[in-house]
Amino acid sequence: MTGEDFITFEGVHKAFGKNVVLDDLSFSVKSGERVTLIGPSGSGKTTILRMLMTLTRPDRGVIGVDGDYLYHEKRGDELLPASEAHIRKVRQRITMVFQHFNLFPNMKVLRNVTEAPIHVLGKSKDEARERGKELLEMVGLGDKLNAHPSQLSGGQQQRVAIARALAVDPDVLLLDEVTSALDPEIAAEVLDVLRDIAKTTDTTMLCVTHAMKFARDVSHRVLMFNEGGIIEDGSPEKLFNEPEHERTQAFLRSVIDET
Amino acid sequence: MNEVFDWGGVWDAMPAMLDGLVVALQATLIGYVIALILGLAFALLRRSGSRWVSMPVGFVVEFIRSTPLLVQLFFFFYVLPLIGVSVSPLATGAFALGLHYATYTSEVYRSGIDGVPPGQWEAARALNFSRRRTWTAIILPQAIPRVVPALANYVIAMFKDTPQLLAITVVEMLGAAVAIGSETFRYSEPVAAAGLVYLVVALVMAWLARIVERRFGQVRV
Numbered sequence: 296m297t298g299e300d301f302i303t304f305e306g307v308h309k310a311f312g313k314n315v316v317l318d319d320l321s322f323s324v325k326s327g328e329r330v331t332l333i334g335p336s337g338s339g340k341t342t343i344l345r346m347l348m349t350l351t352r353p354d355r356g357v358i359g360v361d362g363d364y365l366y367h368e369k370r371g372d373e374l375l376p377a378s379e380a381h382i383r384k385v386r387q388r389i390t391m392v393f394q395h396f397n398l399f400p401n402m403k404v405l406r407n408v409t410e411a412p413i414h415v416l417g418k419s420k421d422e423a424r425e426r427g428k429e430l431l432e433m434v435g436l437g438d439k440l441n442a443h444p445s446q447l448s449g450g451q452q453q454r455v456a457i458a459r460a461l462a463v464d465p466d467v468l469l470l471d472e473v474t475s476a477l478d479p480e481i482a483a484e485v486l487d488v489l490r491d492i493a494k495t496t497d498t499t500m501l502c503v504t505h506a507m508k509f510a511r512d513v514s515h516r517v518l519m520f521n522e523g524g525i526i527e528d529g530s531p532e533k534l535f536n537e538p539e540h541e542r543t544q545a546f547l548r549s550v551i552d553e554t
Numbered sequence: 555m556n557e558v559f560d561w562g563g564v565w566d567a568m569p570a571m572l573d574g575l576v577v578a579l580q581a582t583l584i585g586y587v588i589a590l591i592l593g594l595a596f597a598l599l600r601r602s603g604s605r606w607v608s609m610p611v612g613f614v615v616e617f618i619r620s621t622p623l624l625v626q627l628f629f630f631f632y633v634l635p636l637i638g639v640s641v642s643p644l645a646t647g648a649f650a651l652g653l654h655y656a657t658y659t660s661e662v663y664r665s666g667i668d669g670v671p672p673g674q675w676e677a678a679r680a681l682n683f684s685r686r687r688t689w690t691a692i693i694l695p696q697a698i699p700r701v702v703p704a705l706a707n708y709v710i711a712m713f714k715d716t717p718q719l720l721a722i723t724v725v726e727m728l729g730a731a732v733a734i735g736s737e738t739f740r741y742s743e744p745v746a747a748a749g750l751v752y753l754v755v756a757l758v759m760a761w762l763a764r765i766v767e768r769r770f771g772q773v774r775v
Binding site for chain 2: 349391393395398400
């Protein structure tokens with residue numbers, strides 16, 4: 296199931312104004328590991344995903360992805376700020392699914408999925424279309440290839456977004472509260488799709504969610520965040536059944552009735 | 555003979571005035587194409603990550619927008635020949651008109667670009683698109699339809715500004731009307747007729763703008 300350390304955070308610090316979101320955080324994720332990040336809102340979970348996606352820069356610290364540094368380049372023994380080209384190269388291995396889907400409204404469904412494979416990965420149009428259709432079939436939208444995103448429901452849009460993310464063959468898939476904007480019933484459909492994906496791939500996943508049952512089903516490991524740091528780190532069985540930290544117990548009590 | 559209007563001579567003046575109308579339309583059209591392209595270039599350069607690009611461009615744009623078109627017309631009319639560029643007054647006028655209005659259209663483009671939700675930039679980054687591809691495939695195709703109505707309205711404004719080209723010897727419609735007046739010593743009719751033609755053409759343009767707006771101005775969200 297797991298290999299070497301694939302993602303490493305070392306001494307990562309981030310503050311928005313005076314509000315310290317991540318305080319000297321270090322942790323690592325192994326290749327193929329599926330990790331769920333839980334904790335109260337504002338505890339820095341989403342910031343971690345956004346840093347990995349280079350949407351938010353850390354104030355201090357280094358983030359490693361498979362031996363390369365995301366924001367730094369090694370020159371001899373020195374760590375220098377990375378060039379845009381270097382960041383793009385490392386970022387290539389990571390992609391993200393967002394809370395609000397963020398499909399491209401100016402493109403039909405299939406083109407949403409094929410655009411990056413063609414223009415970023417350099418795949419041929421035929422190959423990208425073939426694979427795009429396959430992925431859309433897999434998320435249950437094989438009949439919506441030529442629809443506009445605006446014609447789809449929220450749940451359908453999110454499933455397209457998942458197909459779009461998988462189409463770039465990511466090593467790391469970041470899921471940022473992907474069902475928080477959906478009705479519970481629709482959310483369950485989307486989570487089922489993700490369960491299937493988790494079962495059939497060895498993609499490393501970092502998942503921020505409030506869907507605890509889903510977290511329990513798919514993750515190898517759960518990290519509990521509070522006030523800028525990780526306060527508990529363990530298997531889902533351990534963390535959900537016998538949480539050690541008082542704060543974890545309180546948090547789980549507050550969310551336990553949800554999916 | 556002391557009536558203010560005597561329409562008898564106007565019909566004789568019509569051919570010259572229509573020639574003037576063609577000149578005015580040429581200047582508007584060429585100027586408009588320049589304004590559309592240059593305005594977009596200004597908007598993109600002002601967003602450049604490098605301050606060495608965005609600041610000077612911002613300064614130039616503000617400078618041009620804050621000085622009268624007439625001053626710019628004279629400037630290019632007298633300065634271009636000095637630096638070895640000899641083009642017709644009409645070309646000079648169309649360029650100055652286009653440059654002046656590019657500073658307005660660049661603001662229009664900017665508002666369109668700002669209107670694209672941040673999530674679109676983030677998704678583009680998550681899929682690792684190049685800057686260029688992000689602009690051409692994702693941001694501009696969403697930004698431009700939003701501003702088509704505003705851009706279309708500038709055609710009318712530019713057309714109404716073409717009489718200023720008279721200052722650099724371009725005889726468009728008003729120029730033609732005044733020329734006729736100076737021959738016949740009756741100014742009111744040709745000038746009024748010119749005004750009427752401006753009105754008709756501007757109304758036609760507004761109607762066309764409305765059609766363009768309906769056809770392209772739809773944004774799917």
